[in-house]
Amino acid sequence: GENVEQHPSTLSVQEGDSAVIKCTYSDSASNYFPWYKQELGKGPQLIIDIRSNVGEKKDQRIAVTLNKTAKHFSLHITETQPEDSAVYFCAAAETGYSSASKIIFGSGTRLSIRP
Amino acid sequence: DAMVIQNPRYQVTQFGKPVTLSCSQTLNHNVMYWYQQKSSQAPKLLFHYYDKDFNNEADTPDNFQSRRPNTSFCFLDIRSPGLGDAAMYLCATSSYDGYTFGSGTRLTVV
Numbered sequence: 462g463e464n465v466e467q468h469p470s471t472l473s474v475q476e477g478d479s480a481v482i483k484c485t486y487s488d489s490a491s492n493y494f495p496w497y498k499q500e501l502g503k504g505p506q507l508i509i510d511i512r513s514n515v516g517e518k519k520d521q522r523i524a525v526t527l528n529k530t531a532k533h534f535s536l537h538i539t540e541t542q543p544e545d546s547a548v549y550f551c552a553a554a555e556t557g558y559s560s561a562s563k564i565i566f567g568s569g570t571r572l573s574i575r576p
Numbered sequence: 577d578a579m580v581i582q583n584p585r586y587q588v589t590q591f592g593k594p595v596t597l598s599c600s601q602t603l604n605h606n607v608m609y610w611y612q613q614k615s616s617q618a619p620k621l622l623f624h625y626y627d628k629d630f631n632n633e634a635d636t637p638d639n640f641q642s643r644r645p646n647t648s649f650c651f652l653d654i655r656s657p658g659l660g661d662a663a664m665y666l667c668a669t670s671s672y673d674g675y676t677f678g679s680g681t682r683l684t685v686v
Contacts, residue, residue, distance in 0.1 A: 562607075
């Protein structure tokens, strides 16, 4: 089955600097890679996702890159702000129209933004 | 707005007393999932439904059961909660376009 590894487990950056979180996956059949932000006491919120037919996707200060050959993908947050402090999870899944996909999460990164 | 709603947000139950958590969706997704998440760990999949087909993860304890009476609703039953079952329980739905998570129910066992 799929295995997703995520690094680092904790990350502290100065406000305004960039943050990068990296993940690797094992199952070459995975084709959907979402990133979730989870604040204390809340459920995971999707912040950006990428599919295997795309190498990079950007949404304002957030970008995700995917290297299918190496089976790794990364989250980049630029111009970090205090409200970016949270736990971030990467995930991988094989999606299809006729079957249920199981999303497998990485172990999470606790991001702290220093004022 | 289309969404996944979990009730209640917080649930306290006694050790060994059966408890049911509920999830409803307005997205009309045919797949629904239950995840267990313990303090800052990654969510762990317990089981999922594809329409009415139930799929249990191999390591999900027998103490956990689920019901899906219709497309919109799914329930998680914990038959005899132990202290180790205290966690956040997340419901999610999916379609080809992606997943949607509910806000979760935090279960406390006393």
